[in-house]
Amino acid sequence: MLWALKKCYYRVYQFVLKLATYVLDWTEPAVYRGPGSVKKLPVILKNRKIGNVLVVTDKTIVQLGLMGTLLAGLDEKGIRYHIFDAVEANPSVETIEEARRLYLEHGCGAFLAFGGGSPIDCAKVAAARISNPRKPVKKMRGILHVTHRPPTVIAVPTTAGTGSETTVAAVVKDTATHEKFAVMDPKLRPRYAILDPELTVGLPPHITAATGMDALIHAVESYIGKGNTKYTAECALKAVNITARWLVRAYEDGGDMEARGQMLIASHHAGNAFTRAYVGYIHAIAHNFGGLYNTPHGLANAIVMPYVLEYYGGKIYPRLAELADAAGVSRPGQDQTRKAEAFLAWLKELKKALGIPEHFDALEEKDIPLVVERTLREANPLYPVPVIMDKAGCEAVLRKIKG
Numbered sequence: 001m002l003w004a005l006k007k008c009y010y011r012v013y014q015f016v017l018k019l020a021t022y023v024l025d026w027t028e029p030a031v032y033r034g035p036g037s038v039k040k041l042p043v044i045l046k047n048r049k050i051g052n053v054l055v056v057t058d059k060t061i062v063q064l065g066l067m068g069t070l071l072a073g074l075d076e077k078g079i080r081y082h083i084f085d086a087v088e089a090n091p092s093v094e095t096i097e098e099a100r101r102l103y104l105e106h107g108c109g110a111f112l113a114f115g116g117g118s119p120i121d122c123a124k125v126a127a128a129r130i131s132n133p134r135k136p137v138k139k140m141r142g143i144l145h146v147t148h149r150p151p152t153v154i155a156v157p158t159t160a161g162t163g164s165e166t167t168v169a170a171v172v173k174d175t176a177t178h179e180k181f182a183v184m185d186p187k188l189r190p191r192y193a194i195l196d197p198e199l200t201v202g203l204p205p206h207i208t209a210a211t212g213m214d215a216l217i218h219a220v221e222s223y224i225g226k227g228n229t230k231y232t233a234e235c236a237l238k239a240v241n242i243t244a245r246w247l248v249r250a251y252e253d254g255g256d257m258e259a260r261g262q263m264l265i266a267s268h269h270a271g272n273a274f275t276r277a278y279v280g281y282i283h284a285i286a287h288n289f290g291g292l293y294n295t296p297h298g299l300a301n302a303i304v305m306p307y308v309l310e311y312y313g314g315k316i317y318p319r320l321a322e323l324a325d326a327a328g329v330s331r332p333g334q335d336q337t338r339k340a341e342a343f344l345a346w347l348k349e350l351k352k353a354l355g356i357p358e359h360f361d362a363l364e365e366k367d368i369p370l371v372v373e374r375t376l377r378e379a380n381p382l383y384p385v386p387v388i389m390d391k392a393g394c395e396a397v398l399r400k401i402k403g
């Protein structure tokens, strides 16, 4: 009885939240795309009269020399920059504070986030700290806790997966508790997004695979949830369609510029989908693996995905059938059940083709109760999931994931 009441409360909460989102500002970033589009960035800054930026990135990107074209362009336009390259995978509160400190110390006028989801998220929250100096990062946890509009953030993704260049979210790691949490507020959305495939051609296959699966899962989780609008559903279907056609190609031939460009677009569409329609238990569980064991975000998601979809069962088959059509894995004349099964089978095949393991061996037995608790805390009541999970359900799913 108590559980039935709780579920009822969750659904009411989600419904009210969905209504409330109609009054929020969902303006998307201005997008520049195509090979070489990063060259437009110095011009954007010049036009905006921004003469000094903090570049937020990570050490690998600096070592790979990925920022060469951009930095030459900034020099040419006389735009000063300071590089902060200490962002780790799954950025921590401390790293965000360091980025904020450098921004203030160097008197910067904008953040230039250059990298995967980790540097972009770091820059988004550091920017929020600039405009909200009295609110610590942990107080921004959850939805709509960023009071004042942050300075301009320009995002240049170098992975094709998180969609962070267009989302209202940023994921932060609390190093004291090894917990990842999300900060979600439309004010976090970057002002500009540069989708330049030349920057992603050097991604090693395993990162291409993991980040590409992240994009696909954003599309799937948002599409099967109850938070969709017509627009988010369209974005999700586009993302699934593009991923089905191009991800394996990008994985097998990293230098295929068209595949790289398409995956950036897929990731961006998926970002636009889930940022309003939310994710679900796949992400809520995967965040724990990132927090506790530092597992890359996309990899954790990809491992978890089939088990959560199986848990949802037949309830999501109508939606999965539509996703099967979008992915091009259904056959004409198939009924809904066959199509949904074809989609699930395709996801498993895709995982195999991308070298993603079936199980998550690193999950320690002793951590299961904590993962259950944190998963349900993250997802309930916020995520408008198709089936609400309880403790026993979550534990059973985790045991299957562990294998």
Ligand SMILES: NC(=O)c1ccc[n+]([C@@H]2O[C@H](COP(=O)([O-])OP(=O)(O)OC[C@H]3O[C@@H](n4cnc5c(N)ncnc54)[C@H](O)[C@@H]3O)[C@@H](O)[C@H]2O)c1
Pocket: 058, 059, 060, 061, 064, 066, 088, 089, 090, 091, 115, 116, 117, 118, 119, 121, 158, 159, 161, 162, 163, 164, 167, 168, 169, 170, 171, 199, 200, 201, 202, 203, 204, 207, 211, 214, 290, 297, 298
């Ligand atoms: N804000 C959002 O909406 C959102 C959505 C999903 C995930 N996330 C978060 O984003 C983070 C994950 O981001 P990610 O998956 O993009 O990975 P990442 O940014 O952590 O990067 C992963 C690795 O790839 C390397 N790398 C990046 N670009 C490269 C390139 N072009 N060539 C070679 N190596 C490159 C990095 O140096 C790093 O070692 C997680 O913290 C996750 O929780 C945020």
Ligand SMILES: [Fe+2]
Pocket: 162, 214, 218, 283, 297, 301
């Ligand atoms: Fe994700």
